Amino acid sequence: MPPTEPPTEPAPEEEPEVPEPTNVTGVVQPDDVDIPQFVEELVCASCHEPKFLPDGKSKTPQLYLADGKCGECTFPHCDQCVSDGMELHCTSCAAPLLAIRSDDPTFATSGVDKDLGQCQPCVDTCLECAVRPHWCTRCDASKGLAMAIRRVFGDTPAGTCAAVHQSCATSMQPAISPDCTAPKGSPASAVLTSEFSCTSCHPGDGLNLLPGSSTTGRCEACDSKCKTCQLKGDAKSCTSCPEGQVLHITDHVASSGVCKPPAAEPTCEGCVTRQEADCTQPTPLFVPTLLGDSEAADLGKCEAYSHECTVKCLPDMASFSPGAVPDRRVCSKHCLQKTTKTAGNEKKIVVCQMKKDITCTKGGPSAEEESAAELATQLGDTAEETTEIQEQCKEAKEAICVAAMDFSMAHWVQDAKGIVEMATMASEDTAPGCAALGGMDAILDSCSEFLMMF
Numbered sequence: 001m002p003p004t005e006p007p008t009e010p011a012p013e014e015e016p017e018v019p020e021p022t023n024v025t026g027v028v029q030p031d032d033v034d035i036p037q038f039v040e041e042l043v044c045a046s047c048h049e050p051k052f053l054p055d056g057k058s059k060t061p062q063l064y065l066a067d068g069k070c071g072e073c074t075f076p077h078c079d080q081c082v083s084d085g086m087e088l089h090c091t092s093c094a095a096p097l098l099a100i101r102s103d104d105p106t107f108a109t110s111g112v113d114k115d116l117g118q119c120q121p122c123v124d125t126c127l128e129c130a131v132r133p134h135w136c137t138r139c140d141a142s143k144g145l146a147m148a149i150r151r152v153f154g155d156t157p158a159g160t161c162a163a164v165h166q167s168c169a170t171s172m173q174p175a176i177s178p179d180c181t182a183p184k185g186s187p188a189s190a191v192l193t194s195e196f197s198c199t200s201c202h203p204g205d206g207l208n209l210l211p212g213s214s215t216t217g218r219c220e221a222c223d224s225k226c227k228t229c230q231l232k233g234d235a236k237s238c239t240s241c242p243e244g245q246v247l248h249i250t251d252h253v254a255s256s257g258v259c260k261p262p263a264a265e266p267t268c269e270g271c272v273t274r275q276e277a278d279c280t281q282p283t284p285l286f287v288p289t290l291l292g293d294s295e296a297a298d299l300g301k302c303e304a305y306s307h308e309c310t311v312k313c314l315p316d317m318a319s320f321s322p323g324a325v326p327d328r329r330v331c332s333k334h335c336l337q338k339t340t341k342t343a344g345n346e347k348k349i350v351v352c353q354m355k356k357d358i359t360c361t362k363g364g365p366s367a368e369e370e371s372a373a374e375l376a377t378q379l380g381d382t383a384e385e386t387t388e389i390q391e392q393c394k395e396a397k398e399a400i401c402v403a404a405m406d407f408s409m410a411h412w413v414q415d416a417k418g419i420v421e422m423a424t425m426a427s428e429d430t431a432p433g434c435a436a437l438g439g440m441d442a443i444l445d446s447c448s449e450f451l452m453m454f
Contacts, residue, residue, distance in 0.1 A: 043068030064088055077119040090118035097121055098133045110134050125161040142213040165194040167205070167219045173197035206232040213419075214306060230256040236269075239281045250289060252312035271299040278302075285334055285355070291315055295359070298330075305353055305402075307415040309335035325391060329360040335453070336416035340407060341446050343437045347407040350437065351416045351423075352447035353400050354454050360393040397454065399447040404433030 047063035047070035060271060063070040066083045073081035077097050078090035089103035105165040112120070112134050122129035125145065126136035131153060139145040139161035147159040162172035175194040201219035205227035209217040221426035222229035230251070231311050234250050241247050241259035248267065250257040260266075269291045277286045279302035288300035313331040334355045341350050402425035407413060411419060423432040437443050 042254050044070050047176060062143040070117050075118040077117075091151050093119035098129065098131065098358065100134075101132060127161070131156050132158070135159065137368075141170040144169065146171050147176045148176055165191070165198065167195060167201070168198035169200045169202050169219075171197045171199055172216070176440070203228050206230055206234065206237060210230045225259050229258075230254045235259075249316065252287075252289075252314075253308050253310045268299045268301075271301055274298045275301065287312070287332065287334075288314060288330060291328060291330060305334060305336050305417070307336050307417050309333060309337070309354070325362055327362050331358045336402070336420060337450055338412075338416040339446075339450070340412075341404075341437060343442070348404050348433070348437065349411055349419060350401055350434075350446050351403040351420050352450055353398075353402045354447075354450055355396075355398040356454055357396045358393055360391040363390055364390040399451050399454070400431075401437065401446050402431050404431075404437055404446075 014202075032380045044065055047065050047428055049183050050059040050062050052059055061072045063080055064073060064083045065085075066088050067086050068212045071088070075081070075088070075089060075090045077094045078092070078099070079094060080090070080092040081088045082091050082103055083089070084103055089101065091103070093099045098121075100110075100114065100116065100118055100120055101107065103115055104110075107114075110132075112123070122136070123134045126134070126138070127140040128138040129135050130137045135153070135156065135158040136147060137157070139147050139159075139253040144153075144164050145161040146164045147157075150158045150160060152158065160174075162174035162176045164173065165175045165273040171194065171298065173194045176190070176222065196208060196218045197216055198219045199215055201207060204222055204227075205219040206222045207217040207228075208220045209215075209231070219293045220232035223233050223235040223238070225235045225242075225245075227240045227242050229237045230239055231237035236250060236258050237254070237256045238247060238259050239254070241417070244261070248257045248260055249255060250268065258426050271289055271290065273296065274288065275296040277300070279286050283302040283304045285303050285305060286300055288298040290299040292298045300375075310450050311331055311333045313329065315326055315329070317326075332355075334353075336351055337354055338349060338351050341348050403420040405419065405423045405426075411422065414422070426432065429435070434446075438447050
């Protein structure tokens with residue numbers, strides 16, 4: 001028998017290879033990490049100073065360091081820049097543009113659009129501005145805007161022109177003024193403050209004046225006899241009349257009066273003649289309202305001096321045909337004006353009482369005057385006919401000190417009449433504080449300079 005081979009045992013089954021885990025939670029594999037490749041980059045630490053060019057006069061441009069690079073100040077209309085380390089900002093612009101100063105820490109609250117350029121004109125809400133385009137120094141009152149002071153930069157107040165109270169046509173107080181707190185009281189109401197700060201009103205309303213004020217108050221309805229008015233509910237304060245009525249001016253400063261039928265003759269209620277008037281303090285000045293046949297027969301009232309320097313002329317030339325000249329014309333201007341003077345080493349506020357009267361009468365030319373025809377010939381204008389209008393005029397001016405007091409900003413911001421009232425309360429003198437300016441010459445000189453421009 002052939003030899004038998006021993007039985008072979010089956011080969012053991014190979015176990016399948018299990019791939020090693022590549023994404024085990026909590027275990028960071030080398031392939032999962034991006035190793036940064038550091039590249040060296042040189043940045044500027046300082047910039048070259050400007051150097052003279054070969055001509056010996058001009059220089060190379062000024063370089064500024066920003067974000068590691070040196071560059072020129074290339075903003076349009078910009079004269080000078082500054083760097084905050086990361087970017088450039090313009091600090092000076094060619095007039096009339098102003099730098100927005102985006103380097104100011106408070107720039108983000110200014111409301112100025114940086115994308116419009118580093119040099120910009122005054123913002124639309126400013127009538128005039130200074131230092132920054134959004135720092136208003138004057139607002140357009142005709143658009144119902146008033147100044148709200150935000151802060152003071154040096155001697156320049158930084159203000160915003162904002163809308164006045166809706167009842168006011170014009171006002172010195174914007175409707176957004178912040179509340180203030182009295183030392184022993186509750187916060188003042190910004191709404192009421194702006195509502196009572198109107199200086200003129202919309203048509204159909206007039207001022208209900210604040211106590212002690214002649215220019216400021218709340219706007220309320222006019223009297224039914226007026227179309228528009230200066231003072232609320234006052235039939236003698238109309239500034240225009242309903243249809244079929246004519247305005248008879250009685251207050252030439254406010255251009256207000258009474259409305260009457262067209263045929264009515266001009267009247268002057270409560271008036272006296274100049275000859276009969278006995279004008280003393282506190283109303284020392286006779287102001288004519290209707291001219292008489294002579295100066296003594298003029299009708300008017302005794303009035304007080306105020307800060308209002310409006311010129312008043314009689315008669316109303318609108319009632320005369322073009323080229324016509326009345327037999328007599330009178331123009332007057334009177335008011336209180338304040339100024340500052342130095343007496344010794346002390347600065348003073350001085351209030352001057354100013355008065356100017358011009359009276360013209362119809363008459364022929366004097367020997368020293370030239371006729372209109374002669375003037376036209378000298379000017380070479382002989383083609384047109386000239387009309388001779390002859391008047392003889394005389395002028396009288398007066399300026400006297402009525403009050404003086406030590407200077408303070410709290411007193412200076414008041415109008416001239418308010419300063420006189422304060423000085424009078426502190427002294428029984430007729431011209432309180434004026435004697436402290438020096439001798440009589442010094443007192444006269446303190447106000448005489450006003451006469452040149454008055």
